[in-house]
Amino acid sequence: xxxxxxxxxxxxxxxxxxxxxxxxxxxxxxxxxxxxxxxxxxxxxxxxxxxxxxxxxxxxxxxxxxxxxxxxxxxxxxxxxxxxxxxxxxxxxxxxxxxxxxxxxxxxxxxxxxxxxxxxxxxxxxxxxxxxxxxxxxxxxxxxxxxxxxxxxxxxxxxxxxxxxxxxxxxxxxxxxxxxxxxxxxxxxxxxxxxxxxxxxxxxxxxxxxxxxxxxxxxxxxxxxxxxxxxxxxxxxxxxxxxxxxxxxxxxxx
Amino acid sequence: xxxxxxxxxxxxxxxxxxxxxxxxxxxxxxxxxxxxxxxxxxxxxxxxxxxxxxxxxxxxxxxxxxxxxxxxxxxxxxxxxxxxxxxxxxxxxxxxxxxxxxxxxxxxxxxxxxxxxxxxxxxxxxxxxxxxxxxxxxxxxxxxxxxxxxxxxxxxxxxxxxxxxxxxxxxxxxxxxxxxxxxxxxxxxxxxxxxxxxxxxxxxxxxxxxxxxxxxxxxxxxxxxxxxxxxxxxxxxxxxxxxxxxxxxxxxxxxxxxxxxxxxxxxxxxxxxxxxxxxxxxxxxxxxxxxxxxxxxxxxxxxxxxxxxxxxxxxxxxxxxxxxxxxxxxxxxxxxxxxxxxxxxxxxxxxxxxxxxxxxxxxxxxxxxxxxxxxxxxxxxxxxxxxxxxxxxxxxxxxxxxxxxxxxxxxxxxxxxxxxxxxxxxxxxxxxxxxxxxxxxxxxxxxxxxxxxxxxxxxxxxxxxxxxxxxxxxxxxxxxxxxxxxxxxxxxxxxxxxxxxxxxxxxxxxxxxxxxxxxxxxxxxxxxxxxxxxxxxxxxxxxxxxxxxxxxxxxxxxxxxxxxxxxxxxxxxxxxxxxxxxxxxxxxxxxxxxxxxxxxxxxxxxxxxxxxxxxxxxxxxxxxxxxxxxxxxxxxxxxxxxxxxxxxxxxxxxxxxxxxxxxxxxxxxxxxxxx
Numbered sequence: 001x002x003x004x005x006x007x008x009x010x011x012x013x014x015x016x017x018x019x020x021x022x023x024x025x026x027x028x029x030x031x032x033x034x035x036x037x038x039x040x041x042x043x044x045x046x047x048x049x050x051x052x053x054x055x056x057x058x059x060x061x062x063x064x065x066x067x068x069x070x071x072x073x074x075x076x077x078x079x080x081x082x083x084x085x086x087x088x089x090x091x092x093x094x095x096x097x098x099x100x101x102x103x104x105x106x107x108x109x110x111x112x113x114x115x116x117x118x119x120x121x122x123x124x125x126x127x128x129x130x131x132x133x134x135x136x137x138x139x140x141x142x143x144x145x146x147x148x149x150x151x152x153x154x155x156x157x158x159x160x161x162x163x164x165x166x167x168x169x170x171x172x173x174x175x176x177x178x179x180x181x182x183x184x185x186x187x188x189x190x191x192x193x194x195x196x197x198x199x200x201x202x203x204x205x206x207x208x209x210x211x212x213x214x215x216x217x218x219x220x221x222x223x224x225x226x227x228x229x230x231x232x233x234x235x236x237x238x239x240x241x242x243x244x245x246x247x248x249x250x251x252x253x254x
Numbered sequence: 255x256x257x258x259x260x261x262x263x264x265x266x267x268x269x270x271x272x273x274x275x276x277x278x279x280x281x282x283x284x285x286x287x288x289x290x291x292x293x294x295x296x297x298x299x300x301x302x303x304x305x306x307x308x309x310x311x312x313x314x315x316x317x318x319x320x321x322x323x324x325x326x327x328x329x330x331x332x333x334x335x336x337x338x339x340x341x342x343x344x345x346x347x348x349x350x351x352x353x354x355x356x357x358x359x360x361x362x363x364x365x366x367x368x369x370x371x372x373x374x375x376x377x378x379x380x381x382x383x384x385x386x387x388x389x390x391x392x393x394x395x396x397x398x399x400x401x402x403x404x405x406x407x408x409x410x411x412x413x414x415x416x417x418x419x420x421x422x423x424x425x426x427x428x429x430x431x432x433x434x435x436x437x438x439x440x441x442x443x444x445x446x447x448x449x450x451x452x453x454x455x456x457x458x459x460x461x462x463x464x465x466x467x468x469x470x471x472x473x474x475x476x477x478x479x480x481x482x483x484x485x486x487x488x489x490x491x492x493x494x495x496x497x498x499x500x501x502x503x504x505x506x507x508x509x510x511x512x513x514x515x516x517x518x519x520x521x522x523x524x525x526x527x528x529x530x531x532x533x534x535x536x537x538x539x540x541x542x543x544x545x546x547x548x549x550x551x552x553x554x555x556x557x558x559x560x561x562x563x564x565x566x567x568x569x570x571x572x573x574x575x576x577x578x579x580x581x582x583x584x585x586x587x588x589x590x591x592x593x594x595x596x597x598x599x600x601x602x603x604x605x606x607x608x609x610x611x612x613x614x615x616x617x618x619x620x621x622x623x624x625x626x627x628x629x630x631x632x633x634x635x636x637x638x639x640x641x642x643x644x645x646x647x648x649x650x651x652x653x654x655x656x657x658x659x660x661x662x663x664x665x666x667x668x669x670x671x672x673x674x675x676x677x678x679x680x681x682x683x684x685x686x687x688x689x690x691x692x693x694x695x696x697x698x699x700x701x702x703x704x705x706x707x708x709x710x711x712x713x714x715x716x717x718x719x720x721x722x723x724x725x726x727x728x729x730x731x732x733x734x735x736x737x738x739x740x741x742x743x744x745x746x747x748x749x750x751x752x753x754x755x756x757x758x759x760x761x762x763x764x765x766x767x768x769x770x771x772x773x774x775x776x777x778x779x780x781x782x783x784x785x786x787x788x789x790x791x792x793x794x795x796x797x798x799x800x801x802x803x804x805x806x807x808x809x810x811x812x813x814x815x816x817x818x819x820x821x822x823x824x825x826x827x828x829x830x831x832x833x834x835x836x837x838x839x840x841x842x843x844x845x846x847x848x849x850x851x852x853x854x855x856x857x858x859x860x861x862x863x864x865x866x867x868x869x870x871x872x873x874x875x876x877x878x879x880x881x882x883x884x885x886x887x888x889x890x891x892x893x894x895x896x897x898x899x900x901x902x903x904x905x906x907x908x909x910x911x912x913x914x915x916x917x918x919x920x921x922x923x924x925x926x927x928x929x
Contacts, residue, residue, distance in 0.1 A: 145883060154884055154888065161896070
């Protein structure tokens, strides 16, 4: 659909992730490493789950469309579960690494707090997930045509980009909440994250009924944003502080 | 999706204006996209040209609407037309995209030769010509066969692009993109200069000269390495044209335009050779099939040039007379007409020779169902290869045609000049092999013409009059040739007579060969039509020998064979009833292929007014595809939302990250609380 749509969708899908990267990650090499490792973990989880799905589809009749659709749903649920498993695995890895990093760093104490690692890891998951969702669609959008020859909606590109944006941010927030839950040994947090992830996945099955899928997903994203804000140390008080523009930290901590 | 474009820029400098283009497609390198519109009538043209709200349009029309007026209207509004796609269906009553006076600048009738006869002042040969092939269009014009893919295009149009109650259309709309980027520009001189200026080791040619091979055969062959004048030799040339063209060059069929002529000549050659093996003749006969005649006499101008410059086995002094077979299949009565040149006949010697030739022709029709009638004395020759010989020297000659004044051919040089135009009808219950053998009425009438031509040539060559009536052309040969050249090429007869070696001639496709002359390939490869005619002529006039395949390749080692006089062709042969292997054999024949490229390219004179300078543009690929396009508004909305999201996220992130210590400050790390 031409360059306008390509750039529009690219900006929508990756704009926030890009700005987060620029302002919060790029200047610290350690954060970059954790980001990329997080992306890699997500990639491995996808690879394993897609292997399962691939074997399942090859072993069955390719002509039976409902069976294939059901296999896809099964494969996706398996993938969601596997992603959360890998997120937990990454958490354990980072905890172990944190002790080692603390030992070799120049400052006293670990160079990165668990909160920061949680945020970076979540963002890593989100970027990779967004890339895999969106890159093929983006490259197709460069051509002169658009979706709709067989009755599909012509809003496919823009809704895919919006969905990808939501998913990237959701992964970030889930990372924060998940790691905080593991730190505090609140295991129900993990279960909630898993359930919300599954809920988002099942909402995406409602496509092309975009009103029914995008709006609820964005609502969930806002809720998760609030939860992540609170679990990473934010509070309403801080926000009011911000509004009044006073450096109250300097005053209260001294 | 397959489609064919006329596909070529061919440049030729016209002497009045500076540049002419032939079906020029100024297509862009990334393809031309337009919203599909299926044209239903001429009045419907208003929608793409003025009323439609979503230009540019890709207009799909059927062949009945492919007329000059519609094409010119679209040409004038070419900012709103992205391309035209033609779907050939039924033949209109008449259509000729060629000019009204074919080859008017390279024939013999110039201002200096005879002022009154130049530029078709006395007779307009092709009055139905609309010159569409010579117009320059700013958009590609494609031709699509009527099949499933065309139905898909029309269905897409009906589903998405149909106007409902005159109101606006709902996006997304069905659109089509045509790729036919041509590399050459402007005209022949410019593009040849650009090609020659490339000094790299593998220069990129952007255009190629047109040309091919003429097929020539002497009844009594000469040593093919001895060029120039032959003492005491007098030759009668029997000529016909091989090629034709259409608006879409690969669709050229030329049934009446060229096939009728050369099939008759082939049959006459067979009749003559069969009946007169031993009889001595005073004169030799040369059967010449010229290629590239449509594009300003490429083949015949080349032969005349070679003769003048001692590059051919005979020269112009050896030529006694010329008999050319023009368009002979669409008769309006029972007569065929004999055209001659009035200017050269003012010379008494020439006039006497021509009268003698006319007498021989008219006496040859004794016992046949037609007769030859001379045309009006003041009328010039129709466009014919004979004109190029006259341009060099006043040689006596006659052109046979079925038209007395203007052409009877309503589809001159168009893709409707096909088997149906010649009324080649076969009963419906015949299999293809039976159709091959069925003698149609057209075949019968052409056979009679061939008989008359053969007898005339026999008499012209000084043969004994008593033997004349034994010369008869074979109607079975004629009908098989017509079937093979116009209906189905991969029939058993062509396969028997054909070569197993040249795969361009493998005839895997059932369609007739392409009659367009094509580009002159540097690799001594001719096109399928040339090989077909060569092998047919070889089999009809040559002798089968007992040589093996390896001997056939090197016959000079044998005592009685000579490659100076003959050429040896390995012919596929028949499959005997009880086996699967073909019985191939070697044919000894006097048929030769003579290069037919315009002398202008040898001379390097790309603006020559004397010779043809037609070239064809090179191109990478020709393809088309259909898809839906979205509205511009949606695209801009997407871009706008994207830019807004990007800026907002940059701002918010910057803001949050600078105030992060304020926002996320309430809980310190446990091990920091020691401070």
